[in-house]
Amino acid sequence: MPYKLSATLKSHTSDVRAVCSPTNELILSASRDSTAISWQRSQKDPRFTAEVVLRAGSRYINSVAYIPPAPDAPKGYAVTAGQESVINVFNLATPKDDPDFCLLGHLDNVCTLDVTPGGTIISGSWDKTAKVWKNFNLAYDLKGHQQSVWAVLGVDEDQFLTGSADKTIKLWQQHKLIQTFNGHTDAVRGLALLPDIGFASCANDSEIRVWTFGGDAIYTLSGHTSYVYSISVLPSGDIVSAGEDRTVRVWKDGECSQTIVHPAVSVWAVSTMPNGDIVSGCSDGIVRVFSETEASWASSEALKEYDAQVAAQALPSQQVGDVKKSDLPGLEALNTPGKKSGEVKMIKNGDLVEAHQWDNANHAWQKIGDVVDAVGSGRRQLYNGKEYDYVFDVDIQDGVPPLKLPYNVSENPYNAAQTFLQTNDLPLTYLDEVVKFIEKGTSGVSLGGGGEDYVDPFTGASRYRAAPAAPSGGASQYADPFTGGSRYVAPPPQGSEPSTQSYQDPFTGASRYSGPAPAAQSAPLMPKILPVSKVVTFKQANVAAMQGKLFQFDDALRHEISTSSLALYPNEIKSLEEAFEYLTLVTSTPPIDPHAPLSPAHVDAIISVFERWPSSQRFPVIDLSRLLVGFAPEVFSAPGVLERFSDALFNAAEWSSSWTAPLVKSRETNILLLLRTLGNAFHDDKQTDAAWLGRILETLAQAPYNALNKTQRVALATILFNVSCQGLRFPLDLTLRDQTVALINKILESETTDAEAVYRALVALGNVALSATTTKPLSAAQTTEIAQCLRSLPNTFPDSRVKNVCTEISGLI
Known part of the structure; x- marks a missing residue:
């Protein structure tokens, strides 16, 4: 059959x-x-x-x-x-x-x-x-x-x-x-x-x-x-x-x-x-x-x-071969059986060119589409193992081989040009000239279908058609992201040398390496884990859900006499809508350049809402802050903005209130989102302000560690890990380093159940210890305290990942 x-x-x-x-x-x-x-x-x-x-x-x-x-x-x-x-x-x-x-x-x-x-x-x-x-x-x-x-x-x-x-x-x-x-x-x-x-x-x-x-x-x-x-x-x-x-x-x-x-x-x-x-x-x-x-x-x-x-499908002519309409037979050609399954025959049907394919199983010709002109300029090309519509040769200098400029027709030409210039260490003053070159080389190429057909710009694959949006309430919708379940993205570490023996995943919290050594051999050397230098971000985004939740809360406040004064003001609504529009563009796939940047006024609107809204309704505003800090760090670069925002953020999460357990659910959620927001304040290519960081570490140290739940502890450990990554690129002054080590030790001495938080804190400690070998060594008191932790942790957390990183840190101190 x-x-x-x-x-x-x-x-x-x-x-x-x-x-x-x-x-x-x-x-x-x-x-x-x-x-x-x-x-x-x-x-x-x-x-x-x-x-x-x-x-x-x-x-x-x-x-x-x-x-x-x-x-x-x-x-x-x-x-x-x-x-x-x-x-x-x-x-x-x-x-x-x-x-x-x-x-x-x-x-x-x-x-x-x-x-x-x-x-x-x-x-x-x-x-x-x-x-x-x-x-x-x-x-x-x-x-x-x-x-x-x-x-x-x-x-x-x-x-x-x-x-x-x-x-x-x-x-x-x-x-x-x-x-x-x-x-x-x-x-x-x-x-x-x-x-x-x-x-x-x-x-x-x-x-x-x-x-x-x-x-x-x-x-x-x-x-x-x-x-x-x-x-x-x-x-x-x-x-x-x-x-x-x-x-x-x-x-x-x-x-x-x-x-x-x-x-x-x-x-x-x-x-x-x-x-x-x-x-x-x-x-x-x-x-x-x-x-x-x-x-x-x-x-x-x-x-x-x-x-x-x-x-009903329309086929590009390049997919079925060159087409010369005058040479094609008519419908009568379908009376002749095909020679093998999959054989394609093109015929004229009036003014249309149709493609039919022989189906051996049903012994019949099956229409597979109408033949139209192709998108792009022929077969896609490979460059560095990925596929593109075009790979241009760009002559920069006489006598020098041309540079390769890969381009997909769905890309923003300015983004492609900027990537090309940065990759080849060329000045950005060439940007407009390269864009004109791309536009000239792709002139006449359109994506057709009302923008439906376009080339996948990320996965090194060929063109595809995006499916229509699913109806609301469909199975593709997912749970409310404001409950503490937001996922973090852990950038991979600097690679280490391959080995057949056991060694530690440089950063996952769940991923350790194992491979027993043959019994007849001596114990192998453990490959290096440290340093791990890429910061970890919490950038998972469901902007539409976040926006819907925030304005749902605003409507509820607005329509109650007792709370109507807390509702958003017109200028705040405008600022928040602009922030959501910005995030929708930068988190889309592929990301879209928003063109209109955000400003400190948008941060001021968020601070104002922090100060007025009840604790139980702040979490979508804090989560909005998490994404703005991660995707629009330049908004916080004006003098004093980051400091004012951080103070308001801690107040919104009631950080200085009593930590008597159990904490109400809304406060737990706000604290988690606060910590993830702070985690997003670190960037691989940008040094964090030392004065601000010192205040943050001092404030974080005020919370009793045992009052935090598992996800909060992981987020706190991630902040310290990100601080350690900064320290590898931009050495921390001794005060900041001491604050960081003290907080790390607090985690290592207090944690008894969650290996994830311990592992992140250990890698952070390893980064700090490694950077200390080239600056000022850790103090004797610090090394003594650390050594005690390193001896006890493998007993509490028997996973090889913990043991391996403890061993490496011991060698550094």
Whole structure:
């Protein structure tokens, strides 16, 4: 029986970049709408429903995988990753806003994930590396590719395959490279195991190759007419592939047995179920399930509607070949059967040019769209392992090779020009000239479709169409971010040397590295963890929800006689709306230049609301402050603004009030958002004002540590970590250093249950101790107090991550 549409899963609001279907009842999908969704069905209800929406950050989620059930996770774990370079692990039995584990170490977009049956995670990134994680700890760093690693595959618990934009595939035994496979002529995008044979790979060269692990290429499958992004294997051993030509193709005995055309620009991902069903994820934001079991097919009306959607698509001429309308046959050409599945025939139907594709399974021609002129100027080009519409040669000086300027037609030319100038250390006075060059080189190119069609500017992939917004109240909405569950983004650390032995994740709070040394060998040297120099931010944003909550509170105040005087004034409403508009632009994907900057007047409006509104209704205003501090730091640079704002912020969170437990929920939330706001005040490229920082540390020290809850403690430790990062770039004066060390010791001496807060504080202490080796050494009293903590902490927190960083700090003091 042919495969036909079985289910259509709609909830994502942008491209579905990855899918995973480990069981017949579970589908995981990841999207550029910054969410991953767990779709479930049961015997009682055979329809898939969005059971859990996982929001693991504010940027694209590009990969998803599944860890099988364990005693503490009876439904297994969902593993997600994307542009924020963090790998997040969620327990599907007890899903919550924050991930259960965060694995950090990659330096750029994590674009691919795989998990072995034993739970080993393999990740690949634009940073040109793959990483292997065991028990949520980094076990191996796989370095050897020259470009982005776009595909990973766990062969078993100790062998791994990686595919790269450098056109090669590599086989690794633990961390050692044992085989390189050459053959693809473009970037490798997908890998899949073939039982009793070896493995299959797909690439941007439009081909699928089948290999033995010995390095022999057995055969090549040709049929796709554009990039092949994803590949999977059916229980029968047949191969399924998906790509830029809008198709999922089923390959049996070396031939394409069926071509499933999708009503989308790209099919980004394909997966197979144990029962033989096929799952696809597309640029239209929809997850689809196809089945060859007739009882599982969608209704006849749904199937007709699907075929109509496919036929209504407009195809770029470059996707189906050059078109000369006068040479094309008419409708009568469809009376001649095709020679193979997937064969495309173009015909004239009046003034239209139609593309039809032969469907071997149904023995019929299927209209797949109307042929129109193409967007852009031909095939996309690779540059540094990523894909672009254009890669211009820019001549700067006679006799010097031209510089490369990559550009996507969806980009703001000024942003692209600025990046080009900064990358090549050229003066910004050339900005307008480079912009004119870009505009001239792309003249006549439009995105069409009312702005729907555009090129993905982030993930190194090809063009796609954004799906329409989901209706309000849909499953893609997520929980109120003002309850203390806002997620933080932890920038990855400076890399350390690869090793097969155990060492510590430079910053995750849940991610340690493990790998036992062979019994016959002596104890290995532990690779260095310190320094970890990139600050950690709390920038997850749901601006619309925040804005809605704030003005909802304002309406409630306004319509009560007793509180009407507390409602927002017209000038405050204007300032807050401008702030929300600014944040909407800078947090969009991709970010949009707001052009109109914010000013201290916007901060004054926030301070005024702090001073008037009741404690229980301040949290959206404090959360607005958190984003402004992170995304618009220049607003606080005028003299006195940051100081006035900080004082008002502490007052709004009632920091100086009694800490008698239990604290009311609204105050707990305000304190958490206060701490996260302060965490966002640190930036990698900007020195924090020393006088202001001293006041902040002094005020923070006033709170009894045991009165803080877990998330507050983590936020406090993160502030100290960020201070230590500043100290690595701009040495702290002795007073600031002493304040920082005192607060760190307070955490290390008081914390007895939360390893996350302890670990962050330890890394902060390690940074301070390391910088002290090149400035003024720590005092004897400080080193004595620190040494006592370092001796006791590994007993309280037996995780190897704590032990490893304690060992390294001991060597510094």
